[in-house]
Amino acid sequence: MGNVIEVEELMKNYTGFQLGKLCLKIPDGCIVGLIGENGAGKTTLLKALLGIIRVDKGSVRIFGKDIKKNEREIKEEIGVVLDNMFFPESLRIKDVNAVMKDVYKKWDTGLFEEYISRFQLPGGKVIKELSKGMRKKLEIAVALSHHPRLLILDEPTSGLDPVARNGILDIFMDFMQDEAHSILFSTHITSDLERIADYIVLINKGNVEFDSPRDELLDHYGILKCGEEEFSRIEKGDVVSCMKNRYDCEVLVKDRNAAAEKYKDFVVDKITLEDFMVLMIKGEKQ
Amino acid sequence: MKIIISNSSPVPIYEQIKKAIVEQIISGALKENEPLPSIRSLAQDIQISVMTINKAYVELEQEGYIRSIQGKGTFVAPKNTELARENAQKEIEAHIASAVELAQKMQIEKREILNLIEIFYGDPEDGQ
Numbered sequence: 001m002g003n004v005i006e007v008e009e010l011m012k013n014y015t016g017f018q019l020g021k022l023c024l025k026i027p028d029g030c031i032v033g034l035i036g037e038n039g040a041g042k043t044t045l046l047k048a049l050l051g052i053i054r055v056d057k058g059s060v061r062i063f064g065k066d067i068k069k070n071e072r073e074i075k076e077e078i079g080v081v082l083d084n085m086f087f088p089e090s091l092r093i094k095d096v097n098a099v100m101k102d103v104y105k106k107w108d109t110g111l112f113e114e115y116i117s118r119f120q121l122p123g124g125k126v127i128k129e130l131s132k133g134m135r136k137k138l139e140i141a142v143a144l145s146h147h148p149r150l151l152i153l154d155e156p157t158s159g160l161d162p163v164a165r166n167g168i169l170d171i172f173m174d175f176m177q178d179e180a181h182s183i184l185f186s187t188h189i190t191s192d193l194e195r196i197a198d199y200i201v202l203i204n205k206g207n208v209e210f211d212s213p214r215d216e217l218l219d220h221y222g223i224l225k226c227g228e229e230e231f232s233r234i235e236k237g238d239v240v241s242c243m244k245n246r247y248d249c250e251v252l253v254k255d256r257n258a259a260a261e262k263y264k265d266f267v268v269d270k271i272t273l274e275d276f277m278v279l280m281i282k283g284e285k286q
Numbered sequence: 287m288k289i290i291i292s293n294s295s296p297v298p299i300y301e302q303i304k305k306a307i308v309e310q311i312i313s314g315a316l317k318e319n320e321p322l323p324s325i326r327s328l329a330q331d332i333q334i335s336v337m338t339i340n341k342a343y344v345e346l347e348q349e350g351y352i353r354s355i356q357g358k359g360t361f362v363a364p365k366n367t368e369l370a371r372e373n374a375q376k377e378i379e380a381h382i383a384s385a386v387e388l389a390q391k392m393q394i395e396k397r398e399i400l401n402l403i404e405i406f407y408g409d410p411e412d413g414q
């Protein structure tokens with residue numbers, strides 16, 4: 001299996017924030033979820049991948065080609081949703097087609113219209129009249145309508161209700177029916193990732209803090225809960241990260257079954273991505 | 287085919303999928319040589335990651351429940367009663383081992399446990 005995206009030693013300096021040095025590989029045919037706090041660098045990373053911001057150091061290869069040298073060619077095959085809409089507010093939904101037709105060589109008007117009707121978007125409405133959810137759906141329709149091989153999406157499900165989100169996830173899975181397709185998307189709605197993501201990448205303070213297949217993380221990691229006294233009984237080697245609260249300690253463990261076996265009188269729960277993220281970012285690492 | 291996934295269960299999702307398929311093979315709901323959905327289409331239908339489904343299928347194939355034929359798809363393997371028995375036996379052994387462990391811990395005699403097994407198994411003369 002090859003890698004659709006390869007990032008090597010990427011660096012970008014801002015005053016007060018630094019991205020990298022960051023390395024990341026996104027395998028072909030996978031859905032990869034990017035999680036992290038606000039301001040951790042997720043959007044900056046996605047923009048750097050797309051060549052929207054100039055990086056200070058390092059390289060980004062997409063489909064095996066350097067983004068700096070082959071930007072147009074690569075972007076023809078990527079569908080993008082960024083956090084802010086780039087269409088003029090006074091444009092009608094159906095006019096978007098005319099604009100995009102000139103942007104992508106492979107733009108498919110029929111496919112776009114299909115998505116518009118599937119998302120129940122009112123073609124005659126101008127963009128400024130659209131709700132947040134409708135805007136997102138329009139952006140996703142645009143991202144998908146030129147037959148991309150890769151989707152890079154910055155919070156594609158934010159602002160959507162659970163029913164609409166489920167619809168979007170359905171479209172992602174539909175897109176993934178082609179083995180050559182991949183999706184990289186950032187989200188705060190970690191439950192979206194718990195089922196469909198193949199890989200989870202956690203970004204913290206401008207760097208990749210954690211990167212693992214979904215199954216390895218969610219099937220094995222656990223959260224052990226105990227009092228402060230009992231915490232001292234836990235071997236340091238079993239603790240990935242811990243958070244001491246007022247009434248209990250929460251401990252992130254790598255193997256929840258082994259932990260439940262070893263520390264019989266402690267509570268050991270399976271992990272959610274949300275708990276995992278909080279413990280990895282706020283907890284004390286061992 | 288029926289697959290029900292519990293999000294709150296501590297059992298990994300791939301194991302839940304495996305279990306659902308195995309149960310239906312054993313019960314006969316899935317027949318010999320019946321085609322199974324492709325990994326990607328099952329992933330879409332139950333909204334579960336492709337890698338997770340793949341893992342379930344790989345293990346089912348290793349355990350002899352299904353077989354995949356290059357270019358044709360995945361099918362229920364011809365029924366292997368021996369295999370099903372063997373797996374059941376393994377499971378029974380594990381249950382008995384943990385029952386015995388508990389009994390020893392609580393100092394319950396072997397005789398009492400054997401008695402219990404007799405009771406649960408039922409007396410053939412009662413026609414159970």
